Amino acid sequence: MQRSGQLIGPGHSFRSITEKITGMVLTKVTPKSWFAGFALGFVLLMLLIYAVGYLFVVGVGIFGINQPVGWGYDITNLVWWIGIGHAGTLISAILFLFRQEWRTSINRFAEAMTLFAVSCAGLFPILHLGRPWLAYWIFPYPNTLGMWPQFRSPLVWDAFAIGTYATVSLMFWFVGLIPDLAAMRDRAGNRWARYIYGLLALGWRGAASHWQRYDTAYLLLAALATPLVVSVHSVVSFDFATGIIPGWHSTVFPPYFVAGAIFSGFAMVMTLLIPLRKIYHLEDFITMRHLDNMAKVILATGLFVAYGYLTEGFTAWYSGNLYERFWLFNRSFGPYQPMFWALMFCNIVTPQALWFNQVRTRPKLLFMIAIIVNIGMWLERYVIIVVSLHRDFLPSSWGIYAGTFWDRATFIGTIGLFLTLIFLFIRVLPMISIFEMRHLLAETKKHDPDAQPEAPVAEPIQIAEPTPVDADMPLYGLMAEFEDPEALLERARQTYQAGYRKIAAYSPFPIEELPAAIGLRRSKLPYLVLVGGIVGALGGFFMQYYAAVIDYPWNVGGRPLNSWPSFIIVSFEMTILVAAGVAVLGMLILNGLPQPYHSVFNAPRFKLASQDRFFLCVEANDPKFDLAETRHFLEGLHPAEVVAVEK
Numbered sequence: 001m002q003r004s005g006q007l008i009g010p011g012h013s014f015r016s017i018t019e020k021i022t023g024m025v026l027t028k029v030t031p032k033s034w035f036a037g038f039a040l041g042f043v044l045l046m047l048l049i050y051a052v053g054y055l056f057v058v059g060v061g062i063f064g065i066n067q068p069v070g071w072g073y074d075i076t077n078l079v080w081w082i083g084i085g086h087a088g089t090l091i092s093a094i095l096f097l098f099r100q101e102w103r104t105s106i107n108r109f110a111e112a113m114t115l116f117a118v119s120c121a122g123l124f125p126i127l128h129l130g131r132p133w134l135a136y137w138i139f140p141y142p143n144t145l146g147m148w149p150q151f152r153s154p155l156v157w158d159a160f161a162i163g164t165y166a167t168v169s170l171m172f173w174f175v176g177l178i179p180d181l182a183a184m185r186d187r188a189g190n191r192w193a194r195y196i197y198g199l200l201a202l203g204w205r206g207a208a209s210h211w212q213r214y215d216t217a218y219l220l221l222a223a224l225a226t227p228l229v230v231s232v233h234s235v236v237s238f239d240f241a242t243g244i245i246p247g248w249h250s251t252v253f254p255p256y257f258v259a260g261a262i263f264s265g266f267a268m269v270m271t272l273l274i275p276l277r278k279i280y281h282l283e284d285f286i287t288m289r290h291l292d293n294m295a296k297v298i299l300a301t302g303l304f305v306a307y308g309y310l311t312e313g314f315t316a317w318y319s320g321n322l323y324e325r326f327w328l329f330n331r332s333f334g335p336y337q338p339m340f341w342a343l344m345f346c347n348i349v350t351p352q353a354l355w356f357n358q359v360r361t362r363p364k365l366l367f368m369i370a371i372i373v374n375i376g377m378w379l380e381r382y383v384i385i386v387v388s389l390h391r392d393f394l395p396s397s398w399g400i401y402a403g404t405f406w407d408r409a410t411f412i413g414t415i416g417l418f419l420t421l422i423f424l425f426i427r428v429l430p431m432i433s434i435f436e437m438r439h440l441l442a443e444t445k446k447h448d449p450d451a452q453p454e455a456p457v458a459e460p461i462q463i464a465e466p467t468p469v470d471a472d473m474p475l476y477g478l479m480a481e482f483e484d485p486e487a488l489l490e491r492a493r494q495t496y497q498a499g500y501r502k503i504a505a506y507s508p509f510p511i512e513e514l515p516a517a518i519g520l521r522r523s524k525l526p527y528l529v530l531v532g533g534i535v536g537a538l539g540g541f542f543m544q545y546y547a548a549v550i551d552y553p554w555n556v557g558g559r560p561l562n563s564w565p566s567f568i569i570v571s572f573e574m575t576i577l578v579a580a581g582v583a584v585l586g587m588l589i590l591n592g593l594p595q596p597y598h599s600v601f602n603a604p605r606f607k608l609a610s611q612d613r614f615f616l617c618v619e620a621n622d623p624k625f626d627l628a629e630t631r632h633f634l635e636g637l638h639p640a641e642v643v644a645v646e647k
Contacts, residue, residue: 007101007102007104007105007287007289007290007440007444008105008284008285008287008437008440008441008444009283009284009285009287012284012441013441013612014438014441014442014508014611014612015611015612017434017437017438017441018183018187018434018438018508018611018612019187020284020285021180021285021430021431021432021434021437022183022184022187022430022434024280024426024430024431025184025426025427025428025429025430026184026187026188026189026193030427031279031280033275033279034279034423034426034427037419037423038419038420038423038424038427040416040419041415041416041417041418041419041420041421041422041423042416042420043416044412044413044415044416044417044419044420045413045416045417045420046416047409047412047413047416048409048410048412048413048414048416048417049413050409050413051406051409051410051413052123052127052410052413054406055127055406055410056132059130060127060128060130062404062406063403063404063406063407064401064402064403064404064407065401066399066401067397067399068389068390068391068392068397068398068399069386069389069390069399069401070389071385071386071389072385072386072401072403072407073382073403073407073408073410073411074124074125074127074128074407074410075124075125075128075239075385076378076381076382076385076386077120077121077124077378077410077411077414078121078124078125078236079236079257079381079385080121080264080377080378080381081117081118081120081121081124081414082117082118082121082162082232082233082236082261083233083257083260083261083263083264083265083377083381084113084117084261084264084265084268084374085113085114085115085117085118085121085165085169085261085265086114086229086232086233086258086261086262086264086265087110087113087114087262087265087266087268087269088107088110088111088112088113088114088115088117088169088173088265088269089111089114089165089168089169089172089225089228089229090229090262090265090266091103091106091107091110091111091269092107092110092111092172092176092222092225093172093221093222093223093225093226093229094222094226094229095107096218096219096222097219097222097223097226100293101440101443102289102290102293104433104436104437104439104440105282105285105286105287105290105432105433105437106269106273106286106290106294106432107176107433107436108173108176108177108430108431108432108433109269109272109273109276109426109431109432110265110269111169111172111173111176112173112421112422112425112429112431113268113269113272113422114169114173115166115169115170115173115421116417116418116421116422116425117268117418118162118165118166118169119166119417119421120414120415120417120418121162122162122166123414124410124414125155125158125159127410137149138156138159140543140547146552147552148547148548148551148552149547150554150556151544151547151548151566151567151570152548152556152559152563152566154235154238154239154242155239156570157235157238157569157570157573158235158236158239160569160570160573160574161231161232161235161236161569161573162232162236163573164228164232164573164574164576164577165228165232167577167580167581168221168224168225168228168576168577168580169225171221171580171581171583171584172221172222172225172580174584175214175217175218175221175584175587176218176433177200177429177430178200178201178202178204178214179204179206179214179434179435179508179509179610180429180430180433180434180435181197181200181201181202181204182197182201182204182205182206182610183430183434183435183508183610183611184197184201184429184430185197185198185201185610186607186608186610186611187607187611198596199596202588202593202594202595202596203593203594203595203596203597203598204593204610205506205598205600205601205609206506206507206508206609206610207504207505207506207591208492208504208505208506208507208511208514208515208518208520209504209515209520209591210591210593211507211509211510211511211514211515212510212515212520212523213523213525213586213587213590213591214510214587214591215510216523216525216526216587217525217583217584217586217587220525220526220529220579220580220583221580221583221584224529224533224576224579224580224583225576225580227572227576228573228576229258230258231569231572231573231576233254233257233258233260233261234254234255234257234258235569236257237253237254237256237257238253238254238569240253240384240385240388241253241254245388245389245392246316246321246323246324246326246327246388247312247316247324247327247328247331247384247387247388248384248388250312250315252308252311252312252315255304255308256304256305256308256311256312259301259304259305259308260301260304260305260308260377260380262297262301263298263301263302263304263305263347263373263377264373264374264377266294266297266298266301267298267369267370267371267373267374267377268370268374269294270291270294270295270298270366270367270370271367271370271371271374272422273286274291274363274364274366274367274370275367276426276431277363278363280426282432285432285437286432288361291360291361291363291366292360292361295354295359295360295366295369296354296360298351298354298369298370298373299351299352299354299355302347302348302351302354302373303351305347305348305380306347306348309344309347309348312328313328316328323393326391327387327388327391330387330391331383331387331388334387334391335390335400336383336386336387336390339379339382339383339387340383340387342376342379343376343377343379343380343383345376346372346373346375346376346377346379347373347376347377347380350369350372350373350376351369351373353365353369354369386401389401435508435509435510436509438508438509438612439509439510442485442509474646474647475620475627475644475645475646475647476599476600476602476617476619476620476645476646476647477502477504477599477617477618477619477620477622477625477644477645478617478618478620478627478630478631478634478642478643478644478645479600479603479606479615479616479617479642479643479644479645480615480616480617480634480635480637480639480640480641480642481605481608481613481614481615481639481640481641481642481643482613482614482615482616482639482640483613483614483640484614485507485509485511485614487614488505488507488511488514488614488615488616489511489513489514489517491616491637491639492505492514492517492518492616493517494637495518495616495618495633495634495637496517496518496519498624498633499624500618500622500624500625500630501519501622501623501624502618502619502621502622502623502625503518503519503616503617503618503619503622504518504600504616504617504619505517505518505614505615505616505617506600506606506609506614506615506616506617507609507614507615508609508610508611508612508613508614523590524590525583525586525587525590528582528583528586529579529582529583529586530579531582532578532579532581532582532583533575533576533578533579533582534575535578536574536575536576536577536578536579537571537572537574537575539574539578540567540570540571540572540573540574540575541564541567541570541571543570543574544567544570544571545562545567548561548562548563548567549561549562599645599646599647600615600617600645602645602646602647603615603643603645604643605641605643613640616634616637616639617645618630618634627644
């Protein structure tokens with residue numbers, strides 16, 4: 001029986017975790033429900049391709065945009081998809097920094113969801129251009145037209161913010177996958193699958209030096225992604241807040257949009273995870289505590305959203321501005337009042353059910369609430385955009401907006417794209433972080449032995465007979481195998497104290513004290529990332545300065561050419577982008593990756609280093625190394641076996 005509040009079901013071992021998660025991908029029997037979900041997504045994806053193809057032939061006139069509503073479904077969908085993409089980075093970065101262990105089972109899936117949601121969001125500004133094949137004009141590059149993007153424009157800020165968010169999220173996701181790709185490589189039975197996973201794993205060996213730099217890079221990425229999460233939807237809100245349209249010109253928009261993004265993002269995570277949890281029997285990994293915590297986050301952010309609604313209404317009434325008051329009345333009782341009151345029901349009334357434990361412990365009710373929240377957040381973005389635009393300052397410019405079939409087909413088609421990518425992801429890559437689950441299990445056993453049933457007492461380990469070593473064989477070193485992380489850590493300390501210095505330790509998850517135990521120094525990666533961030537900030541600012549002041553001076557609203565407050569946003573995004581890139585590339589280069597071949601791969605059982613075994617290797621180039629004496633020393637550490645490793 002699973003204990004209340006437990007993060008992982010009872011009876012699991014490092015091996016069972018690896019087999020369960022990799023088995024969902026490497027199995028030859030795919031659940032029928034996967035085919036049903038993939039078929040639905042693929043059909044809707046074909047609808048998207050048809051709608052986009054027709055758009056390219058006819059033009060944006062197929063959409064319902066008009067005067068004064070120049071923004072309609074496309075921008076609504078952009079903001080909605082960007083909001084959904086917030087949950088992944090929030091779970092991965094912010095909860096990681098706050099040491100919230102319950103993120104472990106859901107962060108990988110949420111990160112993938114972020115990438116796919118941002119991919120869907122990025123389509124809409126391009127399609128909305130009318131000439132989507134000219135979208136590359138937004139990039140700042142020397143061109144024959146002699147033009148630069150207008151860096152004072154929130155739309156350009158959007159491009160930098162969304163592009164940076166997508167790139168950093170991709171790096172964060174891939175870095176998290178590397179150790180698990182090594183596990184997939186070592187468990188794959190199909191030769192081609194083994195090759196593909198091996199190439200993607202970049203030669204990961206799980207060495208203590210690898211894990212040390214990996215942990216540093218992951219921590220730095222989390223620290224960089226945290227302000228990025230806040231900045232992206234804040235920048236998206238500037239599309240509205242920097243305008244003078246009633247209902248838009250408000251300082252509450254940035255925090256209000258960020259809270260709404262987390263609100264809808266967690267709702268989408270729950271919408272997808274609850275069925276997948278049932279289909280793949282993941283109740284031991286995605287426990288009721290995970291669902292309960294996500295429900296609490298939805299409730300908390302829903303209260304923030306409700307506060308934003310109240311603030312909007314109070315500001316419009318208290319300001320004494322006739323246009324703001326008219327906007328408030330028109331939104332509540334005008335032509336679009338059904339949508340307004342529907343979003344109030346979806347986003348304010350429905351989440352209040354999450355106050356009750358009886359609701360938070362029932363997955364079906366949580367699933368229904370999550371769907372309602374997703375609908376409500378789409379309606380919110382629609383009301384913000386359309387209702388504020390359709391009645392302008394002048395009654396002569398009033399109009400009514402209604403999306404066409406092509407608006408709806410494009411939106412539904414992006415849902416198909418999203419679902420198709422999600423189902424492909426869970427079929428070819430592990431949807432739960434394997435190494436983090438192993439690490440969580442190790443920490444659980446260390447700090448709370450009663451949380452897991454005690455393992456049966458193992459029989460005394462019999463040391464294998466030493467294998468004869470050919471004197472002419474080029475020797476890399478001697479490798480000893482151990483069964484648990486505590487044994488590896490203690491034996492590594494003994495080996496270092498014995499005077500050996502060319503030591504390598506390999507484990508399927510990071511062991512905090514292990515690098516120090518074998519004499520590794522702290523990584524220089526943080527200093528490299530700091531330099532990268534400074535270079536990115538200065539490069540971003542002087543790029544804008546050169547464009548706006550020197551090469552393409554353009555008087556906008558009488559503002560100075562060096563509008564440095566407007567330049568801060570792009571400079572910030574470039575800071576994060578370059579620093580994150582340095583963190584990832586620096587980690588790979590310092591670890592000597594990619595390295596498809598290494599001598600330790602010749603050890604007969606080394607493939608278990610990515611699954612559930614722990615290895616200690618004394619290299620032959622160690623000054624103290626002597627074949628007979630070193631073997632005798634390692635055998636005295638009581639390993640499962642000691643083997644010679646060829647070069």
